[in-house]
Amino acid sequence: MGPTRINFYGDQLFLKEPMSIRRTAFHQDATYFHLEGEQCCTMWIPLDKVDTENSTMGYVRRSHKGPLYLPNTFVSQMPMPGSMGHEPVPDIEGNEDDYDVVYCNAEPGDVIIHHVRTLHGSTGNTSPTRRRRAVGLRYVGDDIRYFEREGAPPDSQKSLHLQNGDIMDSPEFPVVWTQEAGYVD
Numbered sequence: 001m002g003p004t005r006i007n008f009y010g011d012q013l014f015l016k017e018p019m020s021i022r023r024t025a026f027h028q029d030a031t032y033f034h035l036e037g038e039q040c041c042t043m044w045i046p047l048d049k050v051d052t053e054n055s056t057m058g059y060v061r062r063s064h065k066g067p068l069y070l071p072n073t074f075v076s077q078m079p080m081p082g083s084m085g086h087e088p089v090p091d092i093e094g095n096e097d098d099y100d101v102v103y104c105n106a107e108p109g110d111v112i113i114h115h116v117r118t119l120h121g122s123t124g125n126t127s128p129t130r131r132r133r134a135v136g137l138r139y140v141g142d143d144i145r146y147f148e149r150e151g152a153p154p155d156s157q158k159s160l161h162l163q164n165g166d167i168m169d170s171p172e173f174p175v176v177w178t179q180e181a182g183y184v185d
Helices: 092-100
Strands: 005-016 024-028 040-046 055-062 101-104 112-117 121-124 131-138 175-178
Touching: none
Parallel strands: none
Antiparallel strands: 005 131, 005 175, 024 121, 040 112, 040 131, 055 101, 055 121
């Protein structure tokens, strides 16, 4: 990311039970969060072995350099209610060969890091016995500013302390590392 300071932005737990065959639609994390800037990443950490049977993650190469798209409802390309200002995500699921999608099998404890503008989604879990659990951790650098985004989900990380344009230092988004001090307690 190249920052001089890193703030913790949030965490999330993902679960796909056996035979949860519905895929997660391709999307970009950035449009679900109240932030603007480039220095933001998601760390996706599987707690179970992940392969094509139990819902592997797919990423569109170089998509972090492209435009922002409307946030969708995750299980379809239907835009989130109230979202505006961008085009809908193209039909990547129906045209994967046109989008250079790379699927990543993973082992428990692997860490897959992607930029929050990267288009990504996952297949359904067709395993009759294995669930797929993963943790997502998000961190922001010093070029990120708070920005309340129209159409972001109600459970998105909305600040009680920050105004649009503020740096992310707040009780909700604590500093975890600085270039001068290293890791912060």
